[in-house]
Amino acid sequence: MSQLRVGLPPLAELELHSEVSCAWLDRQGQVSREERLTLSQLGQRPKQPPLLCFLHPADSLLASIDLPPLPANKTAAAVKCAAQALMLGDSSQMHIGHSPRDASGQVQIAWVARQHLQGLAAVLKQAGLTLRGLYPAPYSLPVLPGVVACVADGHLLRRESLNSAQVEPLLGDEVDEASFAADATQRWIGPLPGWGLHGGLQQTGGEQRGWGRAVGCVALAVAVWVIGLNMYAAREARQGQQLKAQMSQRVKQAFPELPVILNPLQQARQQLEQRQKGAVDDPAQNFNRLVLQAGTGMPFMAGSVERLSYRDGVLQLALLSDANRGGNDKDWQSTLAQAGISVTADDAGWTLRPSDESSANTNEDDDSGADDE
Incomplete structure (x- = not known):
């Protein structure tokens, strides 16, 4: 897969017409073409692959810290605490990236201002370019036995391994110890580390x-x-x-x-009305009527009746000694009265009898007949 690697100018100076160093790598990872273009010109080129960008040495702030073995979430917190002591500004305004912990306990960290990342995201969007990765400057160098070094814009770039690298201001002749090929195009072919700073740029550009x-x-x-x-x-x-x-x-x-x-409810009401109408002439229906009205109109009686007796059209309910006799609520008595049932209390419990005129007339006829005899 071909790659397009770009060396950025200082992020504080970056704009659409800033010139950048571009190197196209072929499928074998070798530089096939190298050119300096503005971001605007680069965006006008058709079918450009996503960019692998390398920060300017002045923006490549790197350090190495020692950490004990920690879970991934605690490693990130430890890196943030350690980085605060190395930063001159507010750490909350910085995006921090870090490498995995190596066998010797070393963790490589880098940081960059979030404001600069926002500017980079805006310029790339304006140019119509897509970012694939963002790395400090030394990670474009190859990994060879020993230390690989080169000079770029007054800084000495060193790369020691896949994840370990350094950036130092150039104070003198400090490249004697480095082993590096004479061909300058080799500075672009370094293997990419397993970490970078592009996560912060994706977060700043991911609001949509x-x-x-x-x-x-x-x-x-x-x-x-x-x-x-x-x-x-x-x-x-x-x-x-x-x-x-x-x-x-x-x-x-x-x-x-x-x-x-x-219609269960309507049909039940109709049957009850029919039974109530025939209750006066039929003792069995009268008994059923009284029992039914007692069950529906006196729900508090459930489980409280010790025995019941029916004689001469009167239903007597004998209650258990500790049964509830209905309290002060008299609504149920009114309901039974509307249904034609008279309820009275006695020492044993309750007495229910029909209160309609037909029953009263029947009782009067019986009494008069007895007097005649």
Whole structure:
């Protein structure tokens, strides 16, 4: 895969028409062409691969620190604390990158101002260029036995291994110890480290992607809510069908003469009305009526009746010694009175009798007949 490697000027001076050093590498990793172009000109070239950018030596702030073995999340926190002691400015304004810890416990760190990364992102976007990686200047150098060094813009660049490198101001003849090929194009062919500073630039340029992720999360939340609402509605519908089936079964058991149950509540009311109308002439229906009204109108009696007796149209309910007799709530008595049932309390419990005129007339006829005899 071909590569396009770019040496950047100082980020504080970077603009669309800034000249940069460009090197095209072929599939074998060798320099096939080298040229100086402005970012604007480079963006006008068709089918350019994503850029592998190398910072100017003045922006390549590097250091090596010793760290004990730590989990990845704690390593990042330790690197940040160590870098604060090396920075002159506010560490919160810097993006910090670091290498993995090597066998000797060394971790290579680098940092760059977030403001400069934002400027780089804006210029590349304006030029229509895509960034693939951003690295300090020495990481363009090859890795050879010993130390590889070169001079660039008044700085000495050293590379010792894949992840270890240094940048120092040039104070004298400091390249004697370096081993480096005479061909200047070799300075572009170094293997890329497994870390870099492009993460900070992606974060500064990722606000639009952040909005896209936010919209996606909202859409996912709405979809989950709709699915959950449909599931809840389906469950409620099933429970409603089950309740209707149970009501139909109970009405069928209470009124076996009904051929089919279409509306359980309405049909039950009709049957009760018919039974109440015929209760005066039929002692069995009168007993059923009293028991039914006691069960529905006196719900607090459930589990409290010790025995019941029916005689001469009167139903007596004997309660357990510790049973609740209904308290001060008299609404249920009014409900039974409206249904034609008279309720009185006695020492044993409650007495229920029909309170309609037909029952009263029947009792009067019986009394008069007894007097005649």
